[in-house]
Amino acid sequence: MSHQQKQTAYLRVADLIRQGIASGEYAQGDKLPSEHKLCQQYEISRITVRRALEILEQERLVLRRHGLGTFILERPVARQPVILGHEVDSSRSPLVFQVGQMHPEAASKQIAKEFQLPACMIVTIKRSGYREDQLVVYECIQILEEFVGKLKGYDFMMHNWLRRWQQLQMLPITHVAQQITAVPASVALASILEVEVGAPLLLERRFIQSDTNILARVVSYYPGESIRFDAVQQVNELQGNPASSSEEVAS
Template identity: 30%
Template sequence: MHSNDKTFSGLVRKWYGCGVALPASPAPVSPAPDPPAWWVALDPGNAAPAYVQLAQGLRQRIESGELAPGSALPAERELAAHLGVSRVTLRQGLSLLEAEGLLRRRRGSGTFVSGPAPASRQLGLLSSFSDEVRAQGGVPGARVLQFARTRPAPQEALSLGLAPGAEVYRLRRLRTSDGEPMAVEQSTLPAALVGPLTPADVTDASLYALLSARQLAPARALRHLRAQNADAELAALLGVEKGAALLTTERVSWLADGRPVEYARACYRGDRSDFVMELRGEGA
């Protein structure tokens, strides 16, 4: 009997005419996968209620950046099952974080991690939306929704002091910060004063910077502030629920020589913006 098989099992077959089953080599053990960023380990021995522990754990992951702004959490039923809590307990924990502005829930879409803290705007400071976003470390954006050279509406003509027959540029833009919708702005500018203007001039650009480049920088402005609820169109544009709270401003801006240069209205997301005013007492 001839064989070139010099392995141990080959020699056994040569000697005894049979095969011997050798112990199989153990399969390599794969490392355990990292838990998802939303995973929270609850401690039964902790005196804090489960929903508080859940909120604390998610808060730490959001503040550390493990759960990035815009991240979506699993559906409530799935998340409750993974964490071993009831949906009532889960909702209590998520509601705490929603009240803090760390989470936002969209009906029919799910629960998402909110972006940075709301940007504060000084009411007494005449600055552009782009400057305010950059001051918060964000990247401003502007998408043109409507653009027209047309006759002014009565309120526009009155605010801008226009003569009969004058024309204006009316532009409506969606303003964003790091791609997230923040406000819908509508600006009306006297066409004869501003000169040629195209939609490309005001796409992802600061209107105040453009005016400054044309020696038309606003020197002062009067701004009214009021509350408003989002209608269906504004809710869709801003990514909020219909009826959500908005901050609406109405502003007229003048040049240093007293000529009106802009009449503007803007609707800001109430959950992503706040306005700050410094007040002084008499004699201060």
């Protein structure tokens, strides 16, 4: 088995276990089968099983206790980017992503301007997110080439590729700026998202930033029926300053 196949295998196994928790096969507090039994069940190596469990532990879905085993903490969730760069949980099944090739290129003048640079090299990744075989999001991720580092195409199959990126590169990400607008589907987007030309889409643009740079730009398109927004206003009574936040949930 090649290195890339091994990497893809642990993501696949993580998804299968995640789906098993979501379906009720594994309930909160249950103990997962041993690593040896998981190896036999999925016909993979112990290293692959351990990597899959590490991902689930990072997502706070399981707790691994040395000498005792791995236990379910909570149901898996679909994590979608939201206002102020937070994430919210949906009780529905997780998204499964299909990812295209990583493509290095010179940014157009418009995209370079959005990175607040006169010119730059970027790496573009396009991916489609499916839930129960229904396409619910199409994304174009563009990262400044100098910050891509060890990221590989299969890393974008993960729900939270941004956390993976931070772990690999030790990136000093300070905040994520987000813009949300409604747009009509172009001919190209209508074909990708399988909607009619002119159908309403939700366009989300995120700019992942450090103190000094815009590191990445993410453009996401959602068909109108796949998104719900919940807005909550919080009031800081101690300081007397209202603070509001909005939450986006794929539905």
